[in-house]
Amino acid sequence: MTTTTERVSTRTPAVPARSRRKPNWNLVLRIVLLMIAAVLTLGPVMWTLSTSLRSPSESFKLPPSFFPWNPDFTSYGQVFRQLDIVLLVLNSALVTGLIAVGQMVTAAMAGYAFANLKFRGRGALFSIVLATMMVPVQVTIVPVFMLIRGMGLSDTLLALILPAIPTAFGTFLMRQYFLGLPTDLAEAAAIDGASPWRTFRSVYAPLAVPGMAIVGILAFNFHWNEFFRPLIMTISEQNFTLPLGLVSLQGNLGTGSISVVLAGVVLSMIPALVVFIFGQRALQDGLTAGSGK
Amino acid sequence: MSTTIPRRDRRKQAATAIKPATPATSRTESGRHSQRWLAWIFLAPTILGMGLFTLVPIAASVVLAFFRWDIISAPTFVGFDNFAEVVQDPTVRVSFLNTIAFVIVAVALQLGLALALAVMVQEKMPAWLRTFFRSAFFFPLILSAASVSIFMRYLFNEQFGVVNWFLSLAGIPAVPWLTTPGGSAAVVILVYVWQNFGFSFLLFLGGLASIPVETYEAAALDGATGWRKHVYVTLPLLSPTTLLASVMAIISALQVFDQPYVLTRGGPGDSTRTAVMVIFESAFQRLEFGEASAIGVILTLIIMAITAAQFRLSKRFVFYQ
Numbered sequence: 001m002t003t004t005t006e007r008v009s010t011r012t013p014a015v016p017a018r019s020r021r022k023p024n025w026n027l028v029l030r031i032v033l034l035m036i037a038a039v040l041t042l043g044p045v046m047w048t049l050s051t052s053l054r055s056p057s058e059s060f061k062l063p064p065s066f067f068p069w070n071p072d073f074t075s076y077g078q079v080f081r082q083l084d085i086v087l088l089v090l091n092s093a094l095v096t097g098l099i100a101v102g103q104m105v106t107a108a109m110a111g112y113a114f115a116n117l118k119f120r121g122r123g124a125l126f127s128i129v130l131a132t133m134m135v136p137v138q139v140t141i142v143p144v145f146m147l148i149r150g151m152g153l154s155d156t157l158l159a160l161i162l163p164a165i166p167t168a169f170g171t172f173l174m175r176q177y178f179l180g181l182p183t184d185l186a187e188a189a190a191i192d193g194a195s196p197w198r199t200f201r202s203v204y205a206p207l208a209v210p211g212m213a214i215v216g217i218l219a220f221n222f223h224w225n226e227f228f229r230p231l232i233m234t235i236s237e238q239n240f241t242l243p244l245g246l247v248s249l250q251g252n253l254g255t256g257s258i259s260v261v262l263a264g265v266v267l268s269m270i271p272a273l274v275v276f277i278f279g280q281r282a283l284q285d286g287l288t289a290g291s292g293k
Numbered sequence: 294m295s296t297t298i299p300r301r302d303r304r305k306q307a308a309t310a311i312k313p314a315t316p317a318t319s320r321t322e323s324g325r326h327s328q329r330w331l332a333w334i335f336l337a338p339t340i341l342g343m344g345l346f347t348l349v350p351i352a353a354s355v356v357l358a359f360f361r362w363d364i365i366s367a368p369t370f371v372g373f374d375n376f377a378e379v380v381q382d383p384t385v386r387v388s389f390l391n392t393i394a395f396v397i398v399a400v401a402l403q404l405g406l407a408l409a410l411a412v413m414v415q416e417k418m419p420a421w422l423r424t425f426f427r428s429a430f431f432f433p434l435i436l437s438a439a440s441v442s443i444f445m446r447y448l449f450n451e452q453f454g455v456v457n458w459f460l461s462l463a464g465i466p467a468v469p470w471l472t473t474p475g476g477s478a479a480v481v482i483l484v485y486v487w488q489n490f491g492f493s494f495l496l497f498l499g500g501l502a503s504i505p506v507e508t509y510e511a512a513a514l515d516g517a518t519g520w521r522k523h524v525y526v527t528l529p530l531l532s533p534t535t536l537l538a539s540v541m542a543i544i545s546a547l548q549v550f551d552q553p554y555v556l557t558r559g560g561p562g563d564s565t566r567t568a569v570m571v572i573f574e575s576a577f578q579r580l581e582f583g584e585a586s587a588i589g590v591i592l593t594l595i596i597m598a599i600t601a602a603q604f605r606l607s608k609r610f611v612f613y614q
Contacts, residue, residue: 027416027417027418030413030416030418031418031422033413034410034413034414034422034426037406037410037426037429037430038425038426038429038430040487041429041430041432041433041487041491042429042432044441044444044445044448044487045432045433045436045444047444047448047455048444051447060453062453062455062458063458064455064458105338106338106339106342107339109335109336109338109339110335110336110338110339110340112335113331113332113333113335113336114336117328117329117331117332117335118328118329118332119328119329119332119333120329122332125336125340128343128348129339129340129343132343132347132348134544134596134597134600135347135351135593136544136547136548136569136589136592136593136596137548138548138550138569138572138573138589138592139350139351139354139589139590139592139593140346140347140350140351140354141572141576141589142350142353142354142357142572142576142582142585142586142589143349143350143351143353143354143357143586144346144350145576145577146353146364146582147345147346147349147350162342162346163342163346165338165342166338166339166340166341166342166343166346166347167339168343171339195327196327196328196331197327197331200331221435224437225435225436225437225438225439225440226437227437227438227439227550227551227554227555228550228551228569228573231554231573232573232577242437243437243439243440244439246439246440246443247439247443247555250443250446258447261443261447262443262444262447265440265443265444268437268440269436269440272435272436272437273435275435276432276435280428280431283431283435284431284495287434287492287495288495288496288499
């Protein structure tokens with residue numbers, strides 16, 4: 001049992017010289033347990049990928065496959081034939097992209113106002129914005145649905161995009177981000193005679209790009225995967241987004257060919273995977289933002 | 294959120310400390326004026342959007358809860374009838390009980406698992422292994438609950454599912470996962486926890502990283518090792534993180550919808566029907582918008598009450614450094 005618990009981030013395994021003679025059983029046990037947890041976490045996804053690479057007729061066969069020894073891409077061809085997956089991807093990309101860009105711009109503006117500009121009622125207004133974070137989407141969905149209907153936008157992609165752009169969490173995140181930037185910059189700009197708009201445009205907006213990226217990545221991840229609102233707001237299949245299309249594909253096929261449904265699932269995961277690979281750090285920081293001390 | 298106040302105070306101090314240095318000319322006056330204008334212009338999209346899509350709908354939801362309305366005919370005022378009906382409706386009642394049971398079991402599993410794994414990852418180990426575990430446990434969070442539920446339905450299939458195949462290796466007969474009330478409830482919980490424990494794990498990892506090494510060194514000098522170290526040092530010092538993690542886990546579990554909807558459609562019977570699912574069904578399948586609003590209002594009140602109670606209770610046992 002190790003008694004010192006440094007938070008090591010050293011590249012060399014920090015094994016005390018004393019224990020080099022006998023193995024550190026505590027560490028071995030921990031790694032074994034963690035490995036089991038990691039296998040249980042990643043196993044279902046591996047199985048999904050591997051099964052999607054079986055031929056439709058073989059997808060039921062047991063024992064299950066966890067590694068695609070001889071990949072067969074028929075199921076992927078089937079997905080394109082049975083589901084208008086190109087349209088689904090385009091819809092999802094359009095909805096998610098516009099929401100992400102909209103959130104980045106509006107959250108940066110509002111966050112800057114709350115962090116750097118002085119106006120009456122700033123504190124109260126910010127509290128209201130924060131409070132809206134606690135309201136579950138299910139509570140407002142009925143009136144929002146009616147509002148969208150009243151605006152003549154029901155069963156359009158705009159019905160998904162517009163309500164998702166104002167973001168309390170993004171505003172909070174950007175406010176934190178601007179508060180973290182040095183104030184001397186604003187002072188210097190003011191001494192140089194820059195207007196507040198100029199100060200934002202030329203000094204703070206360029207510095208805010210990493211913060212905006214976090215807001216954008218979070219928005220992308222959340223809305224790419226969103227199911228509840230699209231289920232309610234879209235009626236015709238040409239307005240479906242990916243998760244909705246996949247669930248309907250599963251419904252249409254029943255238990256016919258697992259590998260085809262799973263091929264669709266894998267295709268839908270690719271953008272999420274790309275975001276995971278490139279934006280993992282940003283996503284983790286963003287999700288846990290505001291939880292720090 | 295409250296933690297940001299000191300920082301803001303510092304800024305205030307810095308601002309007031311610097312202000313006397315700048316001359317009070319008309320330029321700063323107009324500067325303050327244009328600052329105010331800029332602020333309102335910058336806030337306009339967010340404030341208008343939130344007003345339109347959150348604040349007005351909240352008010353509308355509360356008002357609507359007192360009306361009977363099917364969109365087609367004019368709404369009629371029914372007082373507390375919707376609430377009375379909802380409270381007496383056996384399906385609504387069962388779904389709320391299901392939701393509460395789900396929250397208790399799923400949150401306990403999620404937090405327990407996340408804490409245990411975070412403690413194990415945090416202690417001494419090669420850096421690359423730590424990175425691997427962190428990424429692995431985080432991974433399910435980036436997937437859509439709908440796709441996850443789709444492939445989990447196959448994994449838990451009674452005849453050809455992988456889960457039962459593994460159980461058969463151990464000589465356990467096929468479990469009817471998705472066709473019995475208990476089995477479906479178990480699957481919904483397992484799938485939900487599988488997808489969400491990574492979030493609590495990240496929170497705990499952050500909390501553990503903020504415990505100073507010296508605390509453990511001092512505890513070690515006092516003879517606290519192994520389990521005692523975790524019980525007397527880690528747990529108390531982690532209590533603010535535990536509070537935050539449990540509040541967030543409970544709020545999100547109370548709103549569970551995607552997993553039970555795709556996995557079981559609420560069945561068999563009403564065994565996996567949740568509170569949000571009955572809001573969805575009464576509004577968009579039965580067109581009883583007033584009733585749906587009443588259920589929504591009740592759910593919100595429950596969420597608010599639980600959150601408030603947690604923060605009140607936490608004053609007793611949460612230990613701040």
